Amino acid sequence: MTLSLAMLLASMAAFWILSRPQVLPAEDYQNLVGDLSNGERIFWAAGCSSCHADPMAKGEDKLVLSGGYRIDSPFGAFIAPNISPGSAGIAGWTTYDFANALVAGVSPKGQHIYPSLPYTTYARMNPEDVADLKAFIDSLPVSDVPSRPHELRFPFNIRRGLGLWKRLNLRGDWVVTEVATPQLQRGRYLVEALGHCAECHTPRNIIGGLDTRRWMQGAPNPSGKGDIPAISADKLDWSAGDIAYYLETGFTPDFDSAGGQMAKVVLGTAKLSSEDREAIAAYLKISSLVD
């Protein structure tokens, strides 16, 4: 009896220790001066407004980050919060607070953030780009729309459990390890650290982590309707030029056009430089882990 009580207490202590929110080294984020124009580029490459603008927002309203986009998943529904620079959003956050949220999935209150914010991707971001993005978001309009809570089922609504999830699924290393040219390095950064293509185009394991062995192999749509196509080099037969043109205009090689969430993605990639779009395309053409 005493023994089993001791074991229970020991496992509770182990859970408590292993699930602790882990923050970033503060020194990496000191003395960074945000650069607005690079921040804007990062903003569009990282697709922030695809989820954090009102789902029906158009044009300039895509810069009002009031939140509200809903992601249905097997664990329940995640609802993107207000991240505008007002009191309903991220007013008062330091660059370090912002970095911990974006890169480590830890809120300024020291709680785990759900990985519907794709910090499993942003974990690979450079501190300078994080600071620049923060500066750009701080320059955007304020929205007073309150954030709505996620609608998650037990036990997924216990945030502390994410500490264990992160131990299994949050890694800052590159998935595609061999990149021979500066263009491929840039493409890898745009895809693996910013664009978070894999968050939809790579299948997930049973606990909702990306199965990186099946990188970009396509996946069921988490909302339950249809499939998200494979875009790995072995499956997607578009040329690099086709991919770059799609990211610029939304036109497929058959001159159908992007719709749904990809239409939002293309609005962002259309704002990048043609070199950046070509780099993404070049990366995707080598992004197969299948021999």
Place this chain on the structure above:
Amino acid sequence: MKSGMFAICGILGAAVVATSAIGDGHADKAIEAAVKARQSQMTLYSFNLGLLGGMAKGEIEYDADAAAAAASNLAALSQLDQSRLWPQGSDNAALGTDKTRALPAIWEAGSTAGEKGMAFANAAIAMEQAAGGGLDALRGAMGDVGKSCGGCHEDYRQEN
């Protein structure tokens, strides 16, 4: 009098049943024809965009006359009266996504599908003015055409 009323009710009732039965049959055919017609219109957009986009991508050599002809087709297509192409009940919830990917939101209150169509028509007219005036002008105009296509497909088309 009483039997007269009954007869009238009976006739009315029968007539209602009959028209709805005939109506359903006609409506199905009319809806299918409308879906086919609007999908054919999309195919013609795509066919003409294929030439313009092929030139923009550098896959097809730029030819001002051919580009102008395709762009003028596109503009003409965008001006066709579409009032009979989008009947009520021709959405994917009613017909199935294998028949149409048009979402019910097109017909719901607050729908902006009409404005999206106007944005496309404006982009197609701008393309008509640009396409014969050199490759750079054509390339520039493709951006707004693509944006207007995506603008409607973003909200009103079911993705696969």
